[in-house]
Amino acid sequence: MLGRRIVALVFSLLLLFSVHQSSATRNFKKVDLVEQVCKTTMDPSLCMSTLRSNPRSSSSDVKGLAHIMLEVSLNKGSDNFAQVKKLVGKATDPIVKQCLDDCVMQYDLIIYHLNEAIHYLESNSFIEANSHASGAADDAETCEDCFIELKRPSPLTDRNNLSVHLGGVSRDIIYLLQKKGDIIYQLVKS
Numbered sequence: 003m004l005g006r007r008i009v010a011l012v013f014s015l016l017l018l019f020s021v022h023q024s025s026a027t028r029n030f031k032k033v034d035l036v037e038q039v040c041k042t043t044m045d046p047s048l049c050m051s052t053l054r055s056n057p058r059s060s061s062s063d064v065k066g067l068a069h070i071m072l073e074v075s076l077n078k079g080s081d082n083f084a085q086v087k088k089l090v091g092k093a094t095d096p097i098v099k100q101c102l103d104d105c106v107m108q109y110d111l112i113i114y115h116l117n118e119a120i121h122y123l124e125s126n127s128f129i130e131a132n133s134h135a136s137g138a139a140d141d142a143e144t145c146e147d148c149f150i151e152l153k154r155p156s157p158l159t160d161r162n163n164l165s166v167h168l169g170g171v172s173r174d175i176i177y178l179l180q181k182k183g184d185i186i187y188q189l190v191k192s
Contacts (some may be wrong), residue, residue, distance in 0.1 A: 036060075039067055043174035045167045051169070064182075068123055068131075075138060075168040076116040076188040082161045083109035087146075089157055098157075105158060108145040112138045112165065119156035119172065128180035132173055138167030 016030035036059055040049035049071070053059040056070050086105045093099035119134035142165035156162070 025141060035062075035064070036067065039064055039178065040171075042178060044170040046075055047128040048166065048167050049171045049175075052171070065123065068172060068179060069120065071168065071172040071175055072116055072120050072123065072135065075135075075165070075172050076113065076120070077115055078161075078168055079109060079112040079138065079142075079165055082142075082158070082165060083113060085161065086158065095154065097152050098149075098154050101145075101152060101154065101156070104148045105145040111141045112169075115141065116169075118170075119176070123179075123191055128176055132176045132180055135169050135173040135176055137169075139166045139173065142166045142169065 015081040017045055036050060040046045040053065043049045052074050053067055053070060059070055062070065083106070083131055086109055090099060090102045090106060094104055112130070113145045115138040119131045122128070122131035122134060128131065142162045146156055146159060146162040146166075149158075
C-alpha cells in the first residue's frame with residue numbers, strides 16, 4: 003500500500019514537472035520571437051522593452067506584436083496630442099505658438115495614420131499598414147522640424163523622438179509581415 007502511494011506520488015511529481023517544463027519551453031520560444039523580431043527594427047531596445055512590458059506579447063505572433071506596437075504608438079500619440087494642445091494655450095512666443103499649432107495638426111494626422119495602420123494590419127493589407135505607420139513617424143518628425151527650422155527650442159523633442167521611433171519600429175515589424183507575404187506570393191506565382 004505504501005509502495006503504491008510512493009509510486010503515485012513520484013508519478014504525479016514527474017507529470018507536474020513535465021507540464022511545467024513544457025510551459026516554460028513555450029514561454030521561452032515566445033520571448034525569443036520578441037527578440038528575433040525586435041532585432042530587425044530601427045530601435046531594438048525600445049522594441050523589446052515596449053513589447054516585453056505588454057503581457058499579450060508572450061502569446062502573440064508577429065502580427066500580434068505589430069498590433070501591440072501600433073496600439074502603444076497610438077496611445078503615445080494621443081497623449082502627445084493632448085499635451086500639445088495644452089502647450090498652445092500657454093505659448094507666449096508667436097513663433098513657438100506657430101510651431102505648436104503645426105504640431106496639433108501633425109499629431110491629429112499621427113492619430114489618423116495609426117488608426118488606419120491598425121485597420122489595414124487587421125485586414126492583412128500590410129503595404130497600406132506600413133505606409134500609415136511610416137506616415138505617423140514622418141508627422142512626428144515634421145512637428146520637431148518646425149522648431150529646428152525656426153530656431154526655437156522645442157518643448158516636444160523627447161515626445162516627438164519617441165513617436166518617431168515607435169512609428170518606425172511599428173513600420174519595421176509590419177515590413178516583416180509584408181516581406182513574408184511577398185515570399186508566399188513568389189512561391190504561389192512560381
